Amino acid sequence: MNEKSSTLPLPAPLLEDTLPLSASLVEGPSFSRLLVVDDQPINIQALYQIFHGDHEVFMATNGQQALEFCQQDPPDLILLDVMMPNMDGLEVCRRLKAHPLTREVPVIFVTAQESPDEETHALEAGAVDFITKPVNPAVVRARVRTHLTLKRQADLLRSLAFVDGLTGVANRRRFDDSLQREWRRSRRNGASLALLLMDVDHFKQFNDCYGHLVGDSCLQTVAGALKANMGRSHDLAARYGGEEFACLLPETHLAGALAKAEELRQAVQALNIPHALSSIATVVTISIGVTAVVPMMNLSPDQLLSAADEQLYKAKRSGRNRVCGVDIHHS
Structure with missing residues (x-):
């Protein structure tokens, strides 16, 4: 059998197929x-x-x-x-x-x-x-x-x-690995991949007011709410760094990602964690940047991250405690 042969006519998945x-x-x-x-x-x-x-x-x-x-x-x-x-x-x-x-x-x-x-x-x-x-x-x-x-x-x-030692959700290393893996899978399947980047609003002021131990407890509680509201087993919530979190949503278009982001924003606000120094609410809130894309050869995961980061910055600039998003293909 020569090197050009591909798959055999057996009742098993072909190599061109991918597992759901x-x-x-x-x-x-x-x-x-x-x-x-x-x-x-x-x-x-x-x-x-x-x-x-x-x-x-x-x-x-x-x-x-x-x-x-x-x-x-x-x-x-x-x-x-x-x-x-x-x-x-x-x-x-x-x-x-x-x-x-x-x-x-x-x-x-x-x-x-x-x-x-x-x-x-x-x-x-x-x-x-x-x-x-x-x-x-x-x-x-x-x-x-x-x-x-x-x-x-x-x-x-x-x-x-x-695993992040403080919050118990995935850490940055896990997120980076998952992003690369899901990018390859989505490109192969022609599926949309969505990313949420979020920041706890005015967290420095929170730490200044309540102390770092309470600040750590706040991050743990926020992370728990994010993880509990992921919904699907293959969605990933991770601590991206400091008070910043990221959520990776495979097989999700922008509309679905925006809906999930708003759900997460409301879930964190509903925790009712007091924040006396916040200029936008009396409780802890988050701002979220959202983007989605069907990965192609001329795109990279870094572009997905960059677009989500821009949207997070836009959410903060627009008053915080809100969701902003963009589809890379239409940006």
Whole structure:
């Protein structure tokens, strides 16, 4: 099979397809996204039959195709053949482990090669396991289950580094990573991506009046209200820095983002946190800048951030405690 071959006529998702956003965020031990890479259709079919009932199974018939798929949306685990034309599995594995986006994805070699040297080469390339063909369904299921469990545990530990220590919402690092990931996904799907940047109004005066401990408590309460009102599991509320927060809303057009921003503004005001030094209200309020865009090749995530920041500045300049927004395509 030559390098130009793409997907196989099997009842599994094609590489050109993308998992629905809601499905891609399903959690739990029984649901994962597996990528099977083999140049022989019969081998892919065998693994598909083993896993398709419990997992979302994708397929690639050559190394380059596998690498391209993984750069778009990394799977949870890869089952990889060693002997393939043009680029063998060992080289594919090395490239996966060299890239930060796919470095943590476990790779299991499934191959007809049985020599100890081949197994050593596979492990040195970065694989977590080595299974010989023909596979025993019970054995390969057990090993995949074990490595998926280990990956979830590692992911959980890593996720602790993405939580803001004060407020408990996502931190700036998590937000930046999510923005890059959702930008790629939205560009691939032709979906609108919305961003909200918000600032607690006159927060310096709040700290001056009530002290930093009460100021910290205020930020915690505001963050809790933002997170509680996100609505969808794939929406993200994050602390962007100081008293500034950000919300990322995938698959959301400007009208929906403006509505969500107004909902958040009202939710924070309804907390009724006293603010004696505010010039606009007797309680803590927020100003919000909103923007939305369907990502294209001539745009970047930085432009989305810049547009949202401009709208936040506009909201502050217009009197604070309000929402201002723009669609980048129409700005």
